[in-house]
Amino acid sequence: MKDFFKYVFATVVGFVLSMFLICIFFIVLITAVISSVAEDKTVLINSNSVLYLNLDQNIRERTPNKRFENLPIIGSSDKSIGFSDLVRAIKKAKTDPNIKCIYLSTSSPSAGKATLKEIRDALIDFKSSKKQIIAYSEVYTQDAYYVASAADKVYLNPQGALEFKGFSSELMFFKGALEKLGVEAQIIRVGNFKSAVEPFINDKMSDYNRLQVTAYLNGLYTTFLEGISQTRHVSKDSLFNIANDYKIQTPKDALNYKMIDALRYKDEVLDELKTLSGTEKNSKINTVSINDYAENINQDQPAAKAKIAVIYANGDIVGGEGNDESIGSERISRAIRKAREDSSIKAIVLRVNSGGGSALASDVIWREIVLSKKVKPVMASFGDVAASGGYYIGCAADSIFVQPNTITGSIGVFGIIPNFQNLLNNKLGITFDGVKTGKYADIMSVNRPLTPGERFIIQNDVNHVYDSFITRVADGRKKTKEYINSIGGGHVWVGTDAVKNGLADRLGSFNDSITAAGKKAKLKEYRVVEYPEKIDPLKSLLDNTTDKIKVYYAKQEFGENYMLYQQMKKAIINSGLQARMPFEIKVQ
Structure with a gap:
């Protein structure tokens, strides 16, 4: 028995020492990796x-911290860059004497249409230096070709493909599936155009929704063409006729219709780049990545x-802290407040890229913008999407x-x-x-239908939030509530129409909004600081690794239908009244 306890004790001590050494080794390894990256x-x-x-990398609002970019963790090795960088x-x-030309490579850029226009405009400006841009790809999607068409020379692989067919937008409706499952979606909303709820109660687009989708799709297509x-x-x-009749079916068609300058293989393109950069034929080209x-x-x-x-206000608007890919009301309002109270900060630019979210969280952020505008200039720059709650948080700015x-737009609540x-x-066979x-103690129960009294109470709440929404917009835009209501009701607008109807002030880039902020603050010289502070990558890694793994496998399983999965998930988990885009926009 004595020997038994001796061996047990030795085993336990050995196990503890082994675990201690393993922990020390793991800490040293992680520290070394972190230090190196x-x-x-x-x-x-x-x-x-x-x-x-x-451009075939993740183009985000901000360049993420790259400390863990090369670690073998799902999703961590993806290349990405902030569009502003x-x-x-x-x-x-453009003015760097060491850069002789740009080699543009893109097949399917991961960015929204407004972001791509910002990049395209920057390329057009670059050409004023008389330096050339060479674009080459084996395959051009429509978005890729839109950007590439700004180049001096657009080349396509002789066996490649160029997509040019026009825009389409398709919605999926879940009404039939919900009926088969025995689930009823009880809808409370304001605004005939607020069609985020339509997939759950209809089997096709309403006339109102079809009208606005047609309008914004044509607006996007006009800018494209x-x-x-x-x-x-x-x-x-x-160009319209080429797309309408699907005339680009082969690489030679693209050449014949002057969509490209030549059919080239990559080695031929590299030879031209050598000539443009003054590199000898048998020497290696000096290249530097945009990153x-x-x-x-x-x-x-x-x-x-x-x-x-x-x-930066990017992603869904939610209560609480949020993260770098969502707009947490606490985190963003704290950032605005910090900028307002810092005397060295003379102006604020709110950069919005959001389809909306929580109406309450939107109002919390809106309040901080109103307070800031009283003490210093506030500009808003809207990116790919700034709708519903995304519009709410920016509507009080001096200029949009x-x-x-x-x-x-999309001013509405549901x-x-x-x-x-x-x-x-x-x-x-489950009963409750x-x-x-109290009569209304279980007013939000999902185990039974709403009573008429409950529906009346919730509708009043929705009406109140909508009235607050159009009041905020009317005050910020210096319009009457009646007018804002006439262009509200959930109606979605493209930027050109938003300027015409007064929901925005100017067509302009992100840099234009910063320049305007400096001018309004009467600054001759300034530097730009970014808020909120990026979340520490180690904390993000530890907090979100499980979520990243789940997202990774969900994307693998659902493929292109992952966005639909996200829509269903949002509909289930979102609590409170929503000021959200009427649908996820996917133009193809």
Whole structure:
């Protein structure tokens, strides 16, 4: 027995020591990895360099912290860059004597249409330096070709493909599936155009929704065709007919209709890049990626005391802290408040890219913008989407800047209360019973249908939120509530129409909004600071690794239908009244 306890004790001690050593080794390993990937990387830009602009990467609102970019964790190795850093790098390259030309490579860019226009405009501006842009791809999607068409030379692989067919937008409706499951979607809303609820109660688009989808799709298409027409010197009508009749079916068709300049293999393109950059034929081209180049110039700002704060509001609007891909009311309102109370910050730019979310969270952020506008200039720059709650948080700004193809408006409110009674009672045999102390104590129960009294109460709440919404917009836009209501009701607008109806002030880029903020603050020199602070990558890694794994496998399972899965998930988990886009926009 003595030997038994001796061996047990030795085993326990050995196990504890082993675990301790393993923990020490793991900590040392992680520390070493973090130290190695966290080091600032300075890339030497050689003379006669080619700037390699790869748009087939994640183009986000902000460049994420790259400390864990190369770790073997699902999703961590994805290349990504913030669009503002990308645009700033192109602008810098315009006057950099070491950069001789740009090599643009893109097949299917991961960015919205307004973001792509910002990048395209930056490329057009770059060409004024007389430096050339060469675009090459084996396959061009429509978005890829839109950007590539800004290049001096557009080349396509002789066996490749160029997509040019026009835009379409398709919605999926779940009414039939819900009926089969025995689930009723009980809808409370304001606004005939607020069609986020339609997939749950209809089997096709309403007349109101069809009208607005047709309008905004045509608006997006007009911007698309006009841009290509200007740089390719093909009339807009001709481009429309080429797409309408699906005339681009082979690479030779693309050449014959002057959509491209030549059919080339990559080795031929590389030879041309050597000539443009002054590189000898048998030598290797000096290339620098847009990611490395942007990182090099990231701190290249004037040492001015005066600052302009850019506050990024990106993603769904939610209560609480949120993260770098969502707009948490606490985190964003705290950032706005910090910028307002900092005397060295002379103006604020709110950069919005959001389809909306919680109406309450939107109002919390709106309040901070109103308070800030009383003490310093506040500009709003709307990105790909700034609609519903996304519009709510920016409507109080001194001026609102949009791109022609920004999706905005959607001033409306809705709520969805599912009724699972038929599913639970009749299909699963589950029943409920209980007691309550008040008539409306279980007003949001999902186990039974709403009573007329409950529906009346919720409708009043929705009406109140909508009235507050149009009041906020009317005050910020200096319009009457009646007028805002006439263009509200959930109606979605493209940027050009938003400027015409007064929901926005100017067509302009993100940089235009920063320049306007500096001008209104009467600043001759300033530097830009960004808020909120990016979430520490280690904390993000530890907090979100499980979620990343789930998202990774969900995307693998659902493929292109992942967005539909997200829609259903949002409808189930979103609580409170929503000021949200009427649908997820996917134009193809």
